[in-house]
Amino acid sequence: MLIRSIGAVFTGALALSASAVSAPVAHATETGVIIQKLSVNGGKPIVLGTSQTESFTISVTASDDSGISKDLAFLGIDREVGNDYWSYHGTPKCTAVNATTSTCTLTFKLDSGWGVPRNTLAGKWDVTVQLQSKDGDFYNNGGATKHSVLRRSTLSVNAAPEPVAKGKPITVTGKLARANWDKRVYAGYTNQPVKLQFRKAGTTTYKTVKTVNTNSTGNLSTKVTAAADGYWRWSFAGTSTTPAVNAAGDYVDMR
Template sequence: MKSIGAVLTGALALSASAVTAPAAHAAETGVVIEKLSVNGGKPIVLGTSQTESFTISVTASDDSGISEDLAFLQIDREVGDDYWSYHGTPTCTAVNATTSTCKLTVKLDSGWGVPRNTLAGKWDVTVQLKSRDGDLYNNGGAAKHPVLRRATLSVNAGPEPVAKGKPITVTGKLARANWDKRMYAGYTNQPVKLQFRKAGTTTYTTLKTVYTNSTGNLSTTATAAADGYWRWSFAGTSTTSAVTTAGDYVDVR
């Protein structure tokens, strides 16, 4: 059996107007998609809780105007036997006589939460709208948007204080959400950058790249040359979000 998720909600929140797909035109109907935004143009990043939310927003126009009748927005993905969908009827607000913005806010709940691990990646975004004179537009899920597993990252640098020129050890752990088990687990064999910012400056410099071990842990040594902040930075993957720690200050004497 396929695993299926669906969330039906009204549009309750505004999102930024970042374009995540080119403007689309249904020549046979005259309906034009002026702007499409999913989660404000940022990847949808889901952890393990049921409190996540995101917004799909589309601005469309037609000579006769846009009707709420048959309006439908969906983001979904199918991989093998796994399928998940977040969808619903948006609320459409007229911008002028010919143009409307339709928004759907998806809120995860205890009934339909996060999907399966296999489904992380690029999801299909479906837009269906109807003009007031009866023309129907459907993009067939042609737009794409990433839905990623949330990553967490920790850092600890020491000893503190440390004598100038002596070694310090920087440790940490990279983990990511396991949607199947609703928990976080170490992300193994991943490149993570060790970065340093000298006290009194604003820019971090990458010193080296360290790979996580079989449990997601990180450990390396560096020379203490000046007071400053040490951090780890993970660039993310096609299935997992990027994450950077705050700087851990080390006093060099």
């Protein structure tokens, strides 16, 4: 049986299961509606952790000779992988910019009733925009626009001993973890390359010293030689399901 889960929708939007609502069907007919701008989360990936305080916004500015109607306006973002499906969708608030142009905006906020999707759904989601002009022209992009929805990552660092004698070894440890949406906890991200970087005191740029892979629990550990005062950090470049993250630098004083 196909399992269909539905995400949270806020500010006037309606959240329904897929069995109760059908996504708008794309129309191939010509339309006079012109999309001037589409913004999903301000152009940044949607990054969700495990809490119920996450939120993001979809906004579209469109125009037509007759103006944009508030009727049939619909904004949504969804993904289906195998038997897993999730959707954040609803009716946006449309505000006229002038006689021909309107901006329609919808803010989505997770709450205790809905929450985050399944782990399998991290990646590129389909963004659906449906609008109608006042003279009846219908626009639907059919979910052609893609946008990333990712599992939030965390990265820690500890460099010791502090202080350290020049030429002596420093052990730098840390852990790379990411949100497990299925269990709503953070778990170690295993077998991932993470760069160890150093920023000399008085400078502003980190330089990569080496790359270390996380172990079976997401932990990192390596040894380096103390050569100068400065900050040590781990830096993760990210993947298609998990965003990049840098640990805060840990200062080591050399004596």
